Amino acid sequence: MARSSLEDMPVLPLAESFALTAAYNADSFPDKVNLGQGVYRDENSRPWVLPSVRSAEERLHKQNLNHEYLPITGHSPFNQKARQLIFGRELANHQNIRTIQTVAGTGANHLAALFCARYVRPKNVFISDPSWDNHYSIWETAGPDITQKLYPYYDAVARSFNFEGTMAELEDSAEENDIVVLHPCAHNPTGHDPTHDQWRKIAEIVGRKRLFVVFDSAYQGFASGDPDADAWAIRNFYSTFFGYSSPLSKNPPAGMLVCQSLSKNFGLYGERIGALHLITHPSVSAEGAYSHLIRLVRSEISCPALFGARIVDTIWSDSELRTHWEKDVKTMALRIQGVRVALKSELEKINTKGDWSHITRQIGMFSYTGLSKSQVQLLREVHHVYMLDNGRMSMSGLNGKNIGYVARAIKDVIGQAQ
Known part of the structure; x- marks a missing residue:
């Protein structure tokens, strides 16, 4: 035998x-x-x-709601609110941003890695050194044929962000269509973020070398107390390359993915609530790429969880609750x-x-x-x-x-x- x-x-x-x-x-x-x-x-x-979450729970309980399956893409009202939170109300309405609900930030990162491995097909993925340890495991599992390269994010002597080292590594080693994983705020584990000027220079090299960015947003609002301030890097990249006004880059990257966790900023750890946002250039239809994301979700979880999505939607649909949530954050x-x-x-x-x-x-x-x-x-x-x-x-x-x-x-x- x-x-x-x-x-x-x-x-x-x-x-x-x-x-x-x-x-x-x-x-x-x-x-x-x-x-x-x-x-x-x-x-x-x-x-x-969070008191705002407790209030939302009480409202939902009184509505005697059912527990039916969600669509594969998730709870549509939640997707809209999550998109508004990360991109702002004006940008969130743009049709080249498509959102799919995920199993928290980990699920968003895993789905992003799967999508990139199958359809972007990069040679390398650049992950900060150090980074959230699960980034390495996720990309090893989802894209075993993609070479993981580390960009030197942390200067141990100065105990600060190693901007020069990061730029040099991307300049010397990154090739067109390679993936760069970026933390938009509250970098895990170092707690050091680029300045706005440094973000602009990172965007310049991303555009010039036509790299594909995956943002991992785990701490929006939780970092500074201001959700808009913590989303600045993501919104800046979007406006630079994918906004409806003329992009600064004449030959922009193919797209961008934003992984969004709502665990920390809503305190919904056990509800596993998150979203993945797919951004394409306005001249390209997002429908094809979005349909492939949907198929990946169907093969893995069929559809995401409902309760956490309802909580977020309830809070963001009510001005009083939203103000209370902003105070909680x-x-x-x-x-x-x-x-x-x-x-x-x-x-x-x-x-x-x-x-x-x-x-x-x-x-x-x-x-x-x-x-x-x-x-x-x-x-x-x-x-x-x-x-x-x-x-x-x-x-x-x-x-x-x-x-x-x-x-x-x-x-x-x-x-x-x-």
Whole structure:
């Protein structure tokens, strides 16, 4: 009898963030701190249901709605609202933007990678170094024949965005039709974003070399507290290459994809709500490409989930609820900004070795602390403070009760490493 190849399959390790959460949950130490999981927590380290979301839930409950299947493309009112959120009301009406509902941001990224592998057919995909770890896995799974190349996003010495390194890599290595994965705001894991001028220069090289951009928008509104400000890069790229007025590029890229998660900014983690937006040049019909996206969704999930889509639509369809949601988003963003200031202040107050100004120069949920893997392991083993091995800290896990403890723990492991 032929031997099954399944017998030789090795046991793969659990994804680091999930393994870290499991280890944290199993830890009985009373003062343990979880700085690994990328979810919002309130000042008491508890999950926070946005008040605007709770109000929307109550309204939906009173309507005695059914639970029928959605169309393959998703909940049409949700798609419209998601498009308005990411592109603004004026651009969202353009017919060269087509939207399909996805299983959160991960599903949007996976669908984007599948689409690009089958129909764009690039030689290379450029992913920032470092990036959200799932970017590498998604592109390996969806496009195994596409070469992954890393552009040097982070300057470890200056602890800032490596603009020169990024531009040089794209200039030297990117070929026409290659994919570039970009984070429009709150870069994960570094928390460092390009300036507007730098974004314009990135757009220039994208247009000149005719590259295909995939934006991954996971933190719109959550980053700065202003959803419009956090969408600036996406809207600028759209207006530059694909707007109905004459594009600046005479020979623009073939298209662009925008992956949109609504997990963080609506607190709908478990509802797995997201969208993928396909943008084509106004002179080209989007129908053909859009139909292929629809077929990919049909073969994978048939149709997406309904409840989260109804919540987003309910909030964005009511001016009072939308205003309340904007206040909720700002509440989350301001709390994260506040703990950044508090942690930096505490580290400096106790004379922790090093310059900690990068903590407040970063934006969004994460801080790329600069701690080494061995220091992170010491934090976990000695102090029960959990963060990813690369030193990425989820700022949401900090609060007034544990910032002092975490700062002292960081100072201790830095001292032990000397």
